[in-house]
Amino acid sequence: MECRLGCGACCIAPSITSPIPGMPNGKPAGVRCIQLDDQNLCKIFGQSERPKVCDSFTAEYDICGDTRDEALQTLIQLEDITLLQ
Structure with a gap:
């Protein structure tokens, strides 16, 4: 799936x-990433300073x-699950 422009859930929830x-x-x-602009787009997308975890995230329908x-709800649930382990 294509990333939903202006979503920003992956830059807030995890x-x-x-x-x-x-x-x-x-x-x-x-916490909202400081690099997320007012349109919920990454200001450092495609740049070497972008964390590897962000660069490797792929929008998938299940997420x-x-x-x-x-997206926010699912990512929050996944974050909560990882904290329990």
């Missing part, structure tokens, strides 16, 4: 432990669903 420009310690789950809200 935690990121690697450094992000402007967020040297990464970001906790549920992203039909709407931004579905």
